[in-house]
Ligand SMILES: [Ca+2]
């Protein structure tokens with residue numbers, strides 16, 4: 001991707017987003033994982049540009065992915081809930097909602113510049129037919145609409161379908177087996193082949209492509225194919241990481257072989273922090289950061305991020321920037337009729353120009369925290385409820401920062417907790433309220449928050465209603481497979497979001 | 500150092516040990532420090548061999564350094580105390596003891612192969628004249644016998660002397676100023692010049708050299724020289740790291756300029772984990788590991804370690820290995836009349852041959868824990884006392900692993916806590932006592948511990964007695980400077996070691 005700056009390119013650059021699922025900041029060798037089992041990603045980083053300060057848009061899959069593809073915070077694009085205060089919501093099988101038609105997704109916009117688009121892997125923006133990827137700009141899809149949880153009995157709950165384009169081609173634990181006991185599944189290999197085939201086909205057609213490789217082997221239940229099982233020093237989670245690393249090596253290798261390297265923008269990141277609640281066997285590492293997935297501490301939202309571009313960039317980045325940056329690479333502008341939160345990273349990458357911008361950390365419609373420069377202010381703290389914590393649900397195992405990792409929702413809007421993330425990346429030492437540094441940081445953060453909140457027009461929340469009748473009983477294509485199930489009677493109810 | 504394997508070398512390779520003070524595993528970019536401010540050390544690692552699993556011999560300065568230079572555990576070489584159970588001891592100004600004459604130090608042994616030896620920086624093996632470096636094999640010394648604590652009033656307690664060879668040339672906070680308010684001190688620059696000068700002189704003389712560069716800018720009170728102050732994103736501690744990184748770059752650069760690169764073994768590590776009790780302004784980072792300096796958790800004893808040699812090695816390593824490896828490079832054998840704990844790393848480095856060996860974690864004469872392969876067993880757990888903890892002395896800030904980070908000394912010798920360090924480097928999830936994995940790990944660890952303890956002949960403890968009269972009142976050379984102080988009457992007493 002070295003030649004991206006060249007104006008002489010015959011066509012706009014290809015765009016390849018490698019989006020991991022629940023992979024943490026600390027899971028790659030280049031980010032300090034002690035076992036150092038990611039030689040291909042480490043090489044990508046050595047040849048590329050590392051973003052040590054790169055953030056997801058939410059500590060959970062669906063909202064983070066909706067934000068990536070729309071360039072907009074979940075509070076704007078509707079991927080949130082108002083059922084209770086400050087709750088994370090996503091798209092399980094019983095969700096009624098999904099990505100609204102009013103949202104403009106990256107693949108749809110890239111069509112204007114002639115791009116062919118494919119999603120491989122997990123969609124998670126709604127599984128009902130009106131929400132599918134091909135309804136929102138993708139030309140191709142191989143993967144699933146929901147997480148690969150299961151197996152289910154196809155009575156109380158159907159197994160999750162796997163789609164090729166518009167139709168189901170099988171279900172997890174059936175045609176696409178995942179062995180929960182051994183951890184064996186061939187899915188990453190299938191997703192790898194889908195990526196390689198797509199790239200080769202577009203190269204043959206001389207068409208610019210957008211490939212969104214959204215694989216999920218590092219989301220519990222974690223899995224790997226046989227050649228990788230048992231090969232990691234880190235256990236099964238590490239096996240999954242090793243297979244992903246190997247696959248990324250093969251994809252980058254193909255780009256080289258096809259001489260696409262200089263005209264392809266490749267970006268690697270993850271949708272949210274490692275799920276420490278599943279650690280150590282089914283969850284990864286957030287390195288030196290506090291807590292994990294589900295939380296608005298750094299462990300929940302700071303992500304590994306590598307652009308295939310030389311250097312290190314201290315630009316505060318967000319997955320939403322991939323939307324705006326991709327449009328910029330294609331010579332397009334983001335839609336002018338709506339607020340866009342994504343930033344064009346090209347000035348940071350090509351000219352080293354840093355932009356002072358905030359990172360907002362939401363749970364539901366509650367602004368929990370904001371980072372500006374090196375300072376992070378928490379307006380609300382919450383890990384999870386005492387009730388759940390006492391049952392063993394722990395998003396911060398082994399970590400306990402007094403007054404910070406709280407099990408009741410604590411409001412600090414009048415006097416936020418502020419951390420200096422350079423000196424204290426682990427959010428362990430709040431600045432003293434009476435220090436000059438605190439007052440100075442607060443003085444810079446407050447107007448940014450006021451401006452954000454004053455101008456904010458929340459989207460209609462899409463993740464409030466659930467109904468067992470909308471589950472994947474009879475997805476398109478089920479007839480051909482003889483795999484249609486009979487849905488129960490509709491019984492809509494408010495979804496319960498405990499976190 | 501690439502050509503070290505060549506048998507055709509005209510003389511044995513030079514040996515350069517870069518020993519940091521209280522620098523943590525997580526303090527370098529290559530080990531995942533988010534600010535990534537160590538380009539020279541990261542390059543050294545990229546050109547060299549990283550040891551992700553490398554350990555100090557003790558979580559405190561003096562015993563760790565005594566072990567490095569003798570190749571022997573502190574329990575053997577006497578650098579421990581028996582004043583109370585499981586206590587860390589070191590060499591403050593009032594210590595009566597020091598390195599015994601019966602110990603054979605690396606520079607003394609290297610003399611047999613014609614090496615010229617110099618220590619630059621902190622000695623910490625006893626400050627009374629009989630313990631000085633030049634009495635134990637070093638040809639030259641520039642630096643200090645104790646930590647750079649102070650300033651003192653030269654009445655209740657003298658300022659720490661700085662030596663050139665056999666004589667004091669000034670004192671910290673006097674001729675060698677450290678500004679505690681601004682953090683400014685020129686010491687790292689002086690230590691750098693001492694290193695460069697020594698290397699150039701030995702090169703001119705065509706003599707193999709051993710340089711032990713034991714600098715201390717990252718030990719509280721941390722300091723940096725003016726050009727580096729305020730330049731780090733991490734605050735003053737980061738300023739110190741940046742100056743060290745720059746200095747290492749200059750030293751490696753000189754080796755290149757003098758064409759010494761292929762015949763010099765360079766190794767970078769630290770004497771113990773980051774002092775989290777001083778974080779975030781005066782202490783570093785132990786990355787994903789538990790607790791810090793003073794403790795026998797991974798944060799206390801796992802160290803950054805880089806050999807200037809290509810690759811990554813999973814060999815469990817120890818600072819004591821630098822003793823045996825250095826002798827091996829010089830064509831010498833370790834003394835045969837005593838137990839040596841250091842391993843020759845050359846087979847691991849040159850042929851990738853891994854040796855299964857234990858890492859022992861001691862506090863005083865108590866074996867707290869042992870690591871064998873990926874498994875670590877804790878026989879005793881203790882962070883520090885409730886009494887001190889309640890006063891704010893916290894070696895594990897923000898961390899709290901139930902039953903592991905204990906504030907009373909907890910014995911687990913019958914049923915040790917066992918962690919898998921690959922899956923769980925942060926020591927958060929002890930294996931279940933009734934699991935097959937636990938029983939298997941215990942079955943392999945137990946005989947190793949029995950053998951170790953059965954064969955152990957503890958050395959005479961050297962760190963039990965303290966006396967204000969032995970402080971640095973009138974070090975050799977004080978007359979020339981007019982800096983002799985009058986010592987008080989001898990009043991020997993047992994030292995108090997609270998941790
Ligand atoms: Ca996720």
Ligand SMILES: [Ca+2]
Pocket residue numbers: 519520521559560718770771
């Ligand atoms: Ca130390």
